[in-house]
Amino acid sequence: MTTDTQQDLYAGASETSEGRVFTVTGQDWDQIAQGVAEEADERVVVNMGPQHPSTHGVLRLILELDGETVTEARCGIGYLHTGIEKNMEFRSWVQGVTFCTRMDYLSPFFNEATYCLGVERLLDIEDDIPEKAQVMRVLLMELNRISSHLVCIATGGMEIGALTVMTIGFRERELVLDLFELITGLRMNHAFIRPGGVAQDLPPGALDEIRAFIALMKKRLPEYAALCNANPIFKGRLEGVGHLELDGCLALGLSGPPLRAAGYPWDLRKTQPYSGYEDYDFEVQTWDTCDSYGRFRVRLNEMWESLKIIEQAANRLAGLEGAPVMVSDKKVAWPSQLAIGSDGMGNSLDHIRHIMGESMEALIHHFKLVTEGFRVPAGQAYVPIESPRGELGAHVVSDGGTRPFRAHFRDPSFTNLQATSVMSEGGMVADVIVAIASIDPVMGGVDR
Amino acid sequence: MTDEQHGNPPAENAPATLEPEVRVVGERRGMFGVAGSGDTSGYGGLRQPIVFPVASQRPFDGWHEEVAAALDTALAGGGLEHAVESVVIHRGEITFHVRREDLAAVARLLRDDPALRFEFCSGVSGVHYPEDAGRELHAVYHLLSMTFNRRIRVEVTCPEGDPHIPSIMATYPTNDWHERETFDMFGIVFDGHPALTRILMPDDWPGHPQRKDYPLGGIPVEYKGGVIPPPDERRSYS
Known part of the structure; x- marks a missing residue:
């Protein structure tokens, strides 16, 4: 020039x-x-x-x-604000899932799950959710945790120039997305977890695919450790960067890997179990360095723990073939199951035959539940869950109507991003990137 | 809805004058959830109050009583006996309705009292009840005690005409962005916040979008000047 x-x-x-x-x-x-x-x-x-x-x-x-x-x-922030919370106030309770799944687009199942858990608490059907639905939720959430952590590590690596970490991270994430596609029909934005259960039973062959995935991941995860854990450049860029102690984490409301990398084993799956997490054998991963490197190691170790949970969930699902995946209360449960026909996916033919040919009442019921939806008793609920980024919770308020009166999401990305200043001030400008990558904010969740 | 949430059946023609702890926040019209001309059943004139869960009576069950008692003791020590207006326990979640002038002091006690120890604040969520006269805007805080593994909710209200609530950022710095978001979306002014600016909407945005009376846009249709009405004016179930 x-x-x-x-x-x-x-x-x-x-x-x-x-x-x-x-x-x-x-x-x-x-x-x-x-x-x-x-x-x-x-x-x-x-x-x-x-x-x-x-x-x-x-x-x-x-x-x-x-x-x-x-x-x-x-x-x-605010460049990705789409007014999802406001939009949800003009849709039925079930349709709300379709909106909130798009918020934190790297962990859609967690958005759906916390919202549905809140709605189920207001409906007072928390104890009626069938076992298979619970196990499927856990399975999907843990698969999602792996894919989310993979993107975090991959993009974080890319941002410091470790392009191989990115390519292998996205390679493995693709495998998880394939599983999502197999189970829910979509790679992202699933709207699969619904109030009362999940939308669909597991398709045939899904368990085999999941087992194959587990076996493959057990071979692939050590590659990340071999690439990064003791890599002097990687450690040089990450160690001591984005330092935040436990008291700073608590004051700023940080949860998830930053909190656990400060040595505090706080994980809502263990401390306040939901969806039957108390039945699974896994460890809460911590690190004691309070820095970006510690957060990376926590995420890496958490993927191993997620694999353990997925394995247990798959084993349980093998014994639950044909079990219901939706509450038995027909006033809440979505009336139909989907099926693949010669012309693509649609309502199952059995269901169509039933409502069109056999029962007028069933047709009315289907129509009312799909167009009008169910009413949720007035009140408010907040059921937080441990998303890959920390405490994710939906403050769900109902006025007794068919639509959420207010749904506010406490997104961990939003809260954790506040730590940017304290993590990067006084450091080098190149370390800002590392510090932010270690928080792993997803702007879809930050801005909603 | 169960009877428990409705309290006693209201006396004729006087649905809103029950015991003061019954929170009537609005009115639902019609019987089948349809507003407007769609309801030809003759039940369209029905009016039912929208009632929120009533205040719970002492003693509460389990750890709720422990928290309430510890808070009472702490408040009495600080001369704030009347800070908590009512306590609602619904679906296993406990809500303390706190007077807004006492919020900052109560938050400090909740965090620092050794018997309470709510170290972690999950932020603030605004709710707008346009028909809850005199207390239209609510700020809802979810607090977590990691020491005792308990979660409570603190709810504060302010009227639309005077939308001021004290900031608790001095106690919970994490509420910095959360209070900015609630200001942005609901127009609640958190007094004492060091830089209460918009956070999600552009700086020069007019109005507060999450308020129920915020005007929504319709969609013009390119057919004989037709317009799809805004969502809150469409025929819909409620």
Whole structure:
């Protein structure tokens, strides 16, 4: 880039009341450096994102720099706000699942589960959820935890230049998504966990696929450890970066891997079990370094624990063939099961025959439940669960109607992202990326 | 709905003048959940109060009583005997309705009292009850005691005309963004918050979108000037 060019297409400068503002899209740092050197003020404010490959989504970082040291870091969020909570107020209770599954798009089953657990508590049917539905929820959530942690490790690796970690991470995540597709029909945005149970029984052959996946993952997971755990560059970038002690975690409301990497074995699956987690044998993983490396190791170890749970869930499912996956209360349970026909997926032919040919009452019932939905007694509930990122909870309020009066999601990404400042201020600008990757925020969940 | 939530059946023509602890937050019209002209049954004129779970009576069951007693003791020590207006236990979850002027002090006690130890705040969630006269806006806090493995809910209200609630960020720094979000969405002003700005909506956005009376947009249809009405004006079940 020639220096005699006054106006550069890729690194234009403009004068504002706040000083000179550069817009950087290419690698024209020599101009920036020169421009900054002309300024008497040493303070540089870098506006990073929201469209930046290293900010883990549409996150905007406002960094105040002194040389390469970050003196102040702030987050600008809201770029992915889609009003999901408001939208849910105008849909039936069951349709709400379709909306909230899209919030934190890397852990859709957790969004669905916490919402459904809240609705079920208000309906007072928590004890009526069939065993098979519970086990399937656990199975899907743990598969989802693996895929979510894989993306975290993969994108986190990519952001520091460890591209192999990214390619193998997405390779394994693809296998999990294949399982989701097999079981729910969709790779993401499943809307599979419904108030009262799950939408569908396991398809034939699913257990074999899951077992094959477990066997494969047991071979593949050690590759991550071999690539990263003792890799001097990887450790050099992660160790001591994004440091946050336990008291800081609690004050800022951090949960999930950052909290456990500070040495506190707090995991809602153990401490406040839901969906029958008390019946599974697994360990809560902790680390004691309070830094990004510890969070990485916690996630890696948690994937092993999730595999253990999936294995146990698969074994239990093998003994539950043909068991119901929805509550028996026909006033809540979705009336039909889906089936694959020659023209694709639709309501099962048995069900169509029943409502169209045999029972007028069944047709009315189907119509009323699908269009109007069920009523949920007035009140409010909050049933948090342990998502891959920490405590995820839905504050569900009903006024006794067919639609949520209010559904608010306490998303762990939103809360944990507040730690950006304390994790990165005083460090190097390159470490901001590592610190944020170690929080693993998903902007769909942050902004909702 | 069960009888337990309704309390006693209301006297004729006077549904809203029950014992004060019955929370009537609105009115449902019609019988089949249909609003507007769709209901030809003749039951469209029915009016039922929307009633929230009533306050529970002491002693509560299990650990709820322990928490309530510990909170009573702590409040009495701080001269805040009247801070808690009522306690609702519903579906195993305990809700303390706290006077808004005492919220900051109560939050500090809840966190620091050795018998309470609610170290972890899961943020604040706003709820707008437009027909709950004088207490339209609610701020709902979920607190977790990791020491005792207990979870409680603290609910504070403020009228729409004076939407101020003290910030508890000094006690729970995690509420920084949560209070900003609730301000953004409901217009509740958290007094004492160091930088109460919008967080999800653009800085210059007018109005607070999660309020029930926030105007929603319809969708114009390119057919003879037709318009799909906004969701809250469409014919729907309720």
